[in-house]
Amino acid sequence: MTRIEKHFVNRKKKAEGNIKKVQSALQQIEIEKINNVLELGCGTGFVSKYLADSYDFNVYGTDFDSEQIQIARKLQPKSEHLHFQVEDAAKLSFKDSSIDLVLSQNVFHHIPNWEDAIREIVRVLRSGGYFIWLDLTFPEVIKKIFQSFVKNYGLYTVNDIKTAFENNGFKKLSYERIAHGPFSQHHFILQLR
Numbered sequence: 559m560t561r562i563e564k565h566f567v568n569r570k571k572k573a574e575g576n577i578k579k580v581q582s583a584l585q586q587i588e589i590e591k592i593n594n595v596l597e598l599g600c601g602t603g604f605v606s607k608y609l610a611d612s613y614d615f616n617v618y619g620t621d622f623d624s625e626q627i628q629i630a631r632k633l634q635p636k637s638e639h640l641h642f643q644v645e646d647a648a649k650l651s652f653k654d655s656s657i658d659l660v661l662s663q664n665v666f667h668h669i670p671n672w673e674d675a676i677r678e679i680v681r682v683l684r685s686g687g688y689f690i691w692l693d694l695t696f697p698e699v700i701k702k703i704f705q706s707f708v709k710n711y712g713l714y715t716v717n718d719i720k721t722a723f724e725n726n727g728f729k730k731l732s733y734e735r736i737a738h739g740p741f742s743q744h745h746f747i748l749q750l751r
């Protein structure tokens with residue numbers, strides 16, 4: 559991310575909004591079956607910390623950017639159930655079927671090879687595991703114009719992402735379109751079949 563993006567993304571207020579969204583998502587899944595949680599693109603780590611403290615999950619807060627992981631380690635007091643580490647969502651170091659819940663908030667539009675990230679999530683999730691996804695999608699026209707030269711962002715429409723979830727074995731538990739307009743935001747709660 560650029561410095562300006564980091565300035566906006568790393569605000570505590572932003573994290574508070576993300577926590578509210580994850581709280582509502584967790585009401586829709588069987589949390590008693592959750593032990594290992596993987597957060598992709600955890601940034602400052604507030605959401606991972608919240609999940610470790612409030613639900614007693616074993617949480618891996620991960621981010622591609624080592625600077626973000628350093629910030630998370632600095633801001634979040636150490637705890638037994640919370641681990642911060644550098645990871646690329648499209649090439650995870652976790653073992654097959656080792657995770658019960660994957661969380662990704664506002665990360666996929668930063669991943670050019672986002673379809674690889676979906677395949678990796680499927681690999682590390684156990685059967686019946688959950689995937690909470692929140693992000694922007696782009697209109698078809700924006701995708702068409704920018705895809706030949708924008709190489710460091712993920713450009714996909716809402717239909718692209720829905721199709722990719724379905725084709726990779728996810729069942730949709732709930733779906734909400736949060737923001738409207740050209741860059742709409744969508745919240746999916748999915749379960750791996």
Ligand SMILES: C[S@@+](CC[C@H](N)C(=O)[O-])C[C@H]1O[C@@H](n2cnc3c(N)ncnc32)[C@H](O)[C@@H]1O
Nearest residue numbers: 567599601621622623626646647663664665668
């Ligand atoms: C817009 S921020 C979102 C941070 C936080 N989840 C939130 O919603 O505020 C996107 C984060 O994804 C991280 N990121 C970008 N590409 C990634 C990748 N391939 N794997 C894991 N994290 C990635 C960035 O470093 C950044 O911290």
